[in-house]
Amino acid sequence: MKSLLHPTRAVALSFLFAILAGTALLMLPVAHAEGVGAPFLPAFFTAVSAVCVTGLVIVDTGTYWSGFGQFVVMMLFQFGGFGMMTAATLLGLMVNRSLRLRTKLITQVETHTLGIGDVSGVARLVLLVTFLFESSIAAVLTLRLHYAYELPWAEAAWSGLFHSVSAFNNAGFSIHADSLVRYASDAAMLLPVMVAIVVGGIGFPVLHDLRMRVRDPRHWSLHTKLTLVGTTVLLAGGFLMLLAAEWSNPGTLGPMAIPHKLLNAAFASVSARTAGFNALDIGAMTHESWALHYFLMFVGGGSAGTAGGVKVGTAAILVLLVVAEVRGHTDSEAFGRRVSSSAQRQAITVLVLGSAMIVLGTLFLLRSTQFATDKIIFEVISAFxxxxxxxxxxxxxxxxSQLMLTALMYVGRVGTITLAASLALGERRMPFRYPEEHPIVG
Structure with a gap:
């Protein structure tokens, strides 16, 4: 019984329970637009995608599900985003209570807590920022939809709320069959969504650090600095590369005016890092843009936020490790701080296991489908x-293959935080060390 209460198992089981409960609710006749019970697979796939805040669908959310069904979907990805953020905080609290002071200090970064006494502050910030941003963005979108698109107040309010919650939780669900393509030339719609995506996906430890030390960047944590720099580089680099790759593409940016090209390239760069909305036709993009999406989707957003992927912090640590090795330095350093060896090992572990999942998923889909390899890779990375x-x-x-995607979504969402916590909890000093050798590399 004790092992079942292990914090990492508790997180995994709670998300599994939410998926099963969501599946049951979506199979009710009242959840279907035609008043009949939905089959198991569409309900299960939608529930997994919502709880794991992914946004992949096999049925159109706006037409297949009734108003009740859409509300269930929204509640599922609200739980998926908010629940994972609070789960990261709770895991940090559990780890810190159970470990000695030295180990606490080592595992703060790994469990996404900013300090031993900061957990309650982060939890309050999670609730406050979630409510403020979702309600504010919903109000902006509602006003825009009513006055610019002449939607009735009730319809505008529901659409604004649904897309606001979906954006902040990086869920990517839309009640429109074309996602946000119909708003591709409307900055007043896309910009608020972009803000919600970035704030929700950057991670609450970073937001907490910024709130406490907004006027003193020198004392920001190394995690905050790496996340902010990495996010800026990825967003700017993605924007410039997408702009170059799609500038003349007649299926995407080609027919647009220059301001709209800039807007949509920026939106695509933001959304590629686990948000899942699209204002451009992804299927019409160039292969270069798909390849860029592979990388952006795999990295994802910040730790303990609503975004997925292996996380910006993980990628930043790996870059620092490579730079140190190339320079012949024994330590990985940034901003006057040394990255711990345990963080480096854990980053490598997350990268290797994440890559292995993508390879296995790709091989499975290649064997069971006839679609082009690049499309399958895109789908697998998007799910993971x-x-x-x-x-x-x-x-x-x-x-x-659809069930394989659900497994990838679950592992990609729940596995990241539970793996990080397990590595932190499992770290211990061995009472002996073997003689050292240096195998040949390369």
Whole structure:
């Protein structure tokens, strides 16, 4: 019984319970637009995608599900985003209570807590920022939809709320069949969504640090600095590369005016890092843009936020490790701080295991489908990174492949935090050390 209460198992089981409960609710006749019970697979796939805040769908959210069904979907990805953020905080609290002071200090970064006494502050910030941003963005979108698109107040309010919650939780669900393509030329719609995506995905430890030390960047934690720098580099680099790759593409940016090209390249760069909305036709993008999406989706957003992927902090640590090795330095350093060896090992572990999951998922889909390899890779990384972007093949995959995607979504969402906590909890000093040798590398 004790092992079942292990914090990492508790997180995994709570998300599994939410998925099963969501599946049951979506199979009710009242959840279906036609008043009939939905089959198991569409309900299960949608529930997994919502709880794991992914956004991949095999049925159209706006037409397949009734108002009740859409509300259930929204509650599921609200739980998925808010629940994972609080789960990261609770895991940090459990770890810190059970470990000695020295180990606490080592595991603060790994469990995403900023300090031994900061857990309650982060929890309050999670609730406050979630409510403020979701309600504010919902109000902005509602006003825009009513006055610019002449939607009735009730319809505008529901659409604004749904897309606001979906954006802040990086869920990527939309009640429109074309996602946000119909708003591709409307900065007043896309910019608020972009703000919600970035704030929700940057991670609450970073937001907490910024709130406490907003005027003193010198004392920001190394995690905050790495996340902010990494996020800026990824967003700016993605924007410039997408702009170059799609500038003349007649299926995406080609027909647009320059301001709209800039807007949509920026939106695509933001959304590629696990948000899952699209204002451009992903299937019409160039292969260069798909390849860029592979990388952006795999990295994802900040730790203990609503985004998925292996996380910006993990990628930053790996870059610092490579730079140190190339320079012949024994330590990985940044901003006057040394990255702990345990953080480096854990970053490598997350990278290797994440890559292995993508390879296995890709091989499975290649064996069971006839779609092009690049489209399958896109779908697999989108599922594992809990992104939700698709080249348009998700609904046409065989049931076995769709179930594989649900497994990737679950592992990609729940596995990241539980793996990090397990590594932190499992770290211990051995009472002996073997003689050292240096195997040949390269």
């Amino acid at each position: 990174g809990t992104v939700g972007l698709s080249t348009g093949i998700t609904a046409d995959l065989p049931p076995s």
